[in-house]
Amino acid sequence: MNAATMEHPTTMQEPQASTLRQKEAGILRYRKVQEIVLGNSPAERELCFKGFTPDNDEQGVTVSDGRLRNQRPGKVSFDSLLNIFFENYWKSQVSYRALRLSLNYAGTPVLSVWRETHDGLGSSHKTLIFSTKLPEQSDDFRVEISTEDDLKISRPGLISFSLEDDRPFELVHGAWEIECAEPRKIGLAITTCTLDYGKMMPSFFAGLEANLADPAVRSNISSVIIVNNGPDTFDAKLQEKFPHVSEKLKVVQIKNVGASGGFTRAVFAAEEDPAITHIAFQDDDAILATGSLAKACALLELSGPRTVIGGQMLDLSRPHILLASGQFFDSSTNELANPVLNYDLLNPAWKQPFLEGHVGQWNGWWLTIFPKDIFRDIGYPVPLFVKWDDVEYGVRASHHNYQTMTFPGVSVWHEAPDMKPITWQIYFNVRNGLIIKTLRSDPYAPNSLNAKQLITEFLENLLTYRYFQARLIIKAMKDYSDGPEVLRKPIRESFATVRNLTKEAPSFSLEKKGQKSRWSKFITLKPSRKSAIHALAWNLWTSVPKHPAERLMGSRFIQWTSFYKADVVYVDDPTMDSAMVYTRDPEMARALTMQFIKQLWTSMRNRNSIRSKWKAMDDSLTSRQSWIDIFSFNEKL
Template identity: 25%
Template sequence: MHDNDLSIHAVATDTDDGNILSSRSTYSNYSSEIDRYVLQPVIMTAPAFAKIPGLYYTALIGGVRQINDFLFLNRGCKIGFNNYINSFYASYWHKYTNLRAISLSGKVKGTGILHLFRSTPNGRTYSIGSYPIGEVESENTFHIHFNLFEYMPSDGGPGRYFFDIEATTDLEVKSLAFCAFTPPATAPSFSIGICTYRKEEYVTNIALNLSAYTTQHPGIISDIIIVNNDRSPNNILVIAELAESNDIFHLIDQSNIGGAGGFARTLDYSMEHSNSDHHIFMDDDVYIDTNVLERLWAFVAYSKIQHVIGGQMMDMHRPHILYEGGAKLDYWGFLQKIGDNIDASSSQEATFYDKVRDVDYNAWWFACVPKSKAANIGLPLNIFIRGDDFEYGLRLRAKQNVTTVSLPGLFIWHEPFSEKTASWLEYYNWRNRFIICSLYADREKLDIQPVEMLRDILVDCLESGREEVALAMCLAIVDFLAGPKSVLAVDAERLHEGVRASLKRLSNDTGSFAAILKDRLQGDTDPSMRQVVTLLRSPRLGGRQRTSETIRWAGKDYVGAVDRVLALYEANVDAAMSQWKQEAHGLATREAWSALYWKPKSA
């Protein structure tokens, strides 16, 4: 049953200060093998290992063999775990959890020496100690203890722990993990929401991977909700069969109302039907090493208060490269990536996360949201793609004081965005940027773009022959100024088709730019309006009015149409910002979204 108000009934509850009180997970991080509570398993064997072994460990002396699920080192060999994936990021655990005493524990057969190190935010590396481990003829469990608060003020924080293992006899390394001595106060559980559109092979592989994982590790994932924006389950038959045979899987078919619509539907379903207390948004074109789900569980379980916990993005085409670890918005609402282009196999570049990197949001290739907080702010906005994730992250921070932590060592591989360059994407980039700046502008840290900036960017597009991008930007301005109801309360698929049709028309007829804009404006401008900011007055053109003799596009009929769009923006942007701020979130209710969900004719 859907509610009519903005709030959503969530399964879990918490106090106003964010302290977690309840959960329904049956999973425990206690390991009887090593008699500790596992925080971060050291990943030694993984499906990606054959392709990129340096991500997990490096042979420093001699060689190392992977035998089944353990590592074998001949006597005298030495391996290092000084890398992005297997470092323990003490700065994050120190800041966001109540843990202070940590154990590096493991199980080995044979003898060796474990060398423990700490790398600090101020660029120093300390040797913590060298510790004998193991027994010659039998399997043996070892524990090496350290405290997160054992650092000097000059270090800049607790930093990051890593280690090497040196074999003094032939050595089998069975398991390794950073652990706690005490259980967490809560045991979180997660639902996963995936929105897919014509990515059948990707999403099927994800589903099969998660199906195997949930069978082997029951209790962490309670529900997997896959929303198919292509209407028919016939194109993802494997998932349809999983949904029939496995109670964890749920498949929903709907029209293509974008990633925003798909993700909103997964959260809506989770709120209504899942006992989970957290919901993970995850893209359909990713590869996830499911080992990281235990890392997520432990970090959430031991956190002082609730946060959005983000997984970081590795580049699927360059699988050793960390593409992004969260992002911040600059003053004009443009994204600034954090952790950009880091070699995750490099011991030197692993130092980037020796200190906590603050972010404004984490993209929904993998982001875990506390449902009790989401219940108080409604569903994501109906903005199709490009920005639904950071709008929701900013909303959680503004309305619930829930900040985002992009956690190093929690990662997925994702298709790089460098290949996603269609001009229609710029429509969403700009329109949604205007919307987000309207909702969260404070004039000190964030503000909407001034008309002069838009004018100069349009000039750059026209100078470089990117008329389609310029048109997409103009359409975004017009639709933003039309107000929230014209965007959020309409069928996003139909709006999307209209944008693409306009850009295709321009591609087929380069002289149609002005006509397309005039049709969209529909006389919505005052011809007597005084206008100072015009294309030909842009300082990008030399700071003075120019002619078609020196500017190839100066005599085009679209110049006047674009100038009218700029005039409309200049005259109405403040009123539009106010309207978006007052009305937008009221259009993100379950009732509003339900009116937009596609329903089969037989329904």
Template identity: 25%
Template sequence: MSSTIKFANVILERNERSVGFPTLYCTADQPFVFDKEEGAWRLFDRGHFDFTTYFNSLSVMKLARYTDATRFFLHLEVKGAACTYRQTVADALSAHPEVLEETEHVFSASDDWQTLDVELTLLDGTVVAGFELTCDGPVFIQNSYYSVEIPHELRDVELALATTTFKKEKFIEHNIGLVRTEILESDEDIARHFSMHVIDNGRTLDVDRLAGGRITISPNDNVGGAGGFTRGMIEAMEQTPRATHVLLMDDDVAVSPESIKRTYNLLRMLNEEFSEAFISGAMLNYEIGDEQWEDTGFMTRQGTFAPAKPPLRYSKFEDVIYNEAFSIPKEIVKLDQRYAAWWFCCIPISVIEKNGLPLPVFVRCDDAEYGVRCKPRIITMNGLCIWHMSFHVRYNAAVERYQTTRNTMIAQATTGFAPKSDFMYEMRNNVRLELKKFGYANAELVLDAFEDFMRGPEFIGTPGVAEETFMRANRNKEKLVPFDELQRQAHELGLTQFDLVKIDRQLIDSDKPRSRVERLSDYAFDNHQRLMVNEGQGYAVIPVLGWAYPAGVIRGKKYLIVIDWYNRCGAIRAKDPVRYAAIEKRLKDDLKRYKREIAGLRKRYAAHRDEFTSVAFWKHYLGM
């Protein structure tokens, strides 16, 4: 018995990203606007409108892989001026959509809605299919969608959305409103099989005003993203009716409800091979709406998090195709350390039952550890995404130096996370990097993390410790001050040449080459802070990002002025060989202790694996 399901709506949206980057939805030589009177979108005037885009092309190649799809269809509703429909296709080498002239259908001018239902024509190697409209004048479009036929019954799906928030009311209240109006109040099948769990770690949301129906809000202790998402998983497993899948989504994101609808529809069609796959949504740049930062990631051998794909821009058609046709490189496949980040990640409840719950690590590495532990097949697809603030906006040393260092080590010791990654190398490298840039406070954060890891699972698993240690890291990290205070401090130190008016990003991000002798000197003496110690002269301006290493610029300087240009703040670092020596000694002592204790420490962590990932532990930890 075959089944046909409406999979993807043809959408045009009204938000900052659709206005700023309309080619995510439609490539046109005329504008398109929403007409409130008609309740439909108006393709504004005589012109050409191509819907073979990131959101509005159909991912036939991936649907054929993830499902048992046999046929694909388009339903189109238009009225207004005369217009001509033609189907488009594209293969892996397409720079532009190919128009299939034989599919042409002419709509006569009409004030009444006209419909077209067609089966899509596919060519060998088709990656995506779409359509274009050539209009003689204004045309309205509504209620248009792609559907898919599969040769068996659809799967029963109960989808629960779990989102964790901490004092980000603007984002989360907007997303609650979208879910209520665009999903729960829609006439689509998902409305009857969807629920939303908001875990309020800040206890600031108005439950009476925002909750109701299939939307629940759970005031929670501040247990970080790991604790909040875990509570969402538990609530999804215990809700009535019981969820079959839980969709984890960050709070501080913008999302198209259509991405959630397509996730639900895709779950209903999955074939056996992908029946327990994770569905991973891409992270697009909140401020540059067509720019993709990550679409699944992996752990490198050096112990860092890395995106599996290069940066892409979805206003470029070739990037829309590249994203769909992309195959994970062999070197990443061989590592077997891929994960799907939890800004948008749909996980089957059956997988949670088999592999347990996440680790109690507060924030950072919880999603990567869980993905690597479960080793699922991972589904990605154009149109499944969220928009998130970019990394340079969100850089926080308490996260990157403390949480990341500690949590990767905890994860590896507890569940065998990323066995091919050398987190000790990354720890030592980050201490050395911060010391070379006079970032002593942040180097100490790395050692705080290392030492807290060595305190063992009994310390980590204690309720309240996760929040306490993160708050401590935030107190101890390098303090940035507003630009006016930074300018005042510079002049107080006698750096009279420093003038923020003359600072630009070219200067902040610049570096200069070093000779081989200079490189060897920097390696041996850490910018002359050991052995051949000297005070240094002058200053250099460098970026705040911890992974930046403008080695040529910082050589021989007495001061380094760290700039966070986006947030208009910074700090002045002074070379301090005494503090450098103290941190070096602390590192050596920690490494000696690590060498003595690591075998027993790993056994203790591994012995806590079943406890840390159990429902009973987490209910106690969360005070449920």
């Protein structure tokens, strides 16, 4: 059995980052850090294991009663996101001496353990560490694994295993364990904020309940704090379905203060409990993947005190698609980057960025776990209410030496951002983007008022007849230019302003569906400066004829190059029962264009004074007292 032993641990390379507490500890013991997950649904099981039979019949592998059964000759590989041991990530955070695999099984399958590494030149190599026929049935079989190759050169990689036999076998339980110092005690508060408790909480609780089925996880969860920004729709019967969640549940009822306000109010509640050491922000529409909290808790117990754990975002409608894993804000160029985007986890190539040890700078609040002390050290989120609040806080944390580790396999399913129609939210997206690029950019970075970017976003909405969104972009630029006082206004006042400006929103209709003979020819332009100028001139100065040209298109084609030469556009959105109608209005387009040019000129001319106003209020905006004032004033309205 090359590179493995069932008796003696194998010393491994010291990690790049280890805590002084672990180095000084004299007693090392094995500790479970990762369960072998079998999945609670067919979609989740695709990310847990893959079954292979001689006739490629996957029906031979089933899961029931918490057991995996391979009923026909074949192999089951656990080389998948939720079960791989990402050694390179663990070693960057945790000091440990050895790794071992623990199995509870029935039968006599052949156990094979594999390592996949990156050579630094763009290629990966998968090698067999060892393979052995297991003794018949074991309730507690453990095998220690060396991660050194034949040359004794340690290269952290991705470790996986498979079970194979020509007879049926079962896997009852499995876990990855590491030999390390005694972990410190943690208390994790899971928090979220919601506008619709009755609608959003059932799926939220379901994912959380599956993770709390692990007693070790339950012992580390101090509280589940729900901040209800909406109507009081607390349902005691709902809690009865989720007993593990219910016993730790605390609901805080407040008036709507947006996402950043809701999460900050949850932090205030968590700070009242001295047992809580870490606070997780999780979107109310995010569903935890099984085993995520077990990995996260192990990391928090064994890693340094300034570690922030981020969760990956999986696509709720396409569960095998990885949408985001570790993101960046380039403070020198004011650009966002998401290097790991739309990775198909059923394609073997998905592992490439994780073989290279991809680590982001910030993580979205679909799932991010902070040490509680961070709020004392660097303050609270900027009161942006919605959009960009997670970027701001993550970037600020990185500037104060809090490292965000988006850990593979700590994951949630979440609706893809491009599936959510951007309507009124464009105001907050533009305004808050300008604010964050001002507050968190390098001193010598290009000004946050990127004229080219603003012009592009304005024209994209103007040339697709979304005049209400073009109007909101202008309003966002004005409010940013007016300075920080805009963030001290009650959020309901901001929402009221946005609603008033969206009265031009398109209506819905089903009348034209099916009458394809009336649609105009589907014309698309090649995007270029010349074609954009041509389309703009046509939109501004060509009158709408008595019999306007109508066009039907899918929601994925909402782009200015597809609207050219159409006066009325019906957009068929598969997520809705009706079509959205966009109508060209040259007079309104001309008026909005003049307003935009005037506001852009004013903002660019005063950009230095605008920047100074925002910078001067940075500490005040993120203080505890600032949020106390916001909560107090909001509740009085």
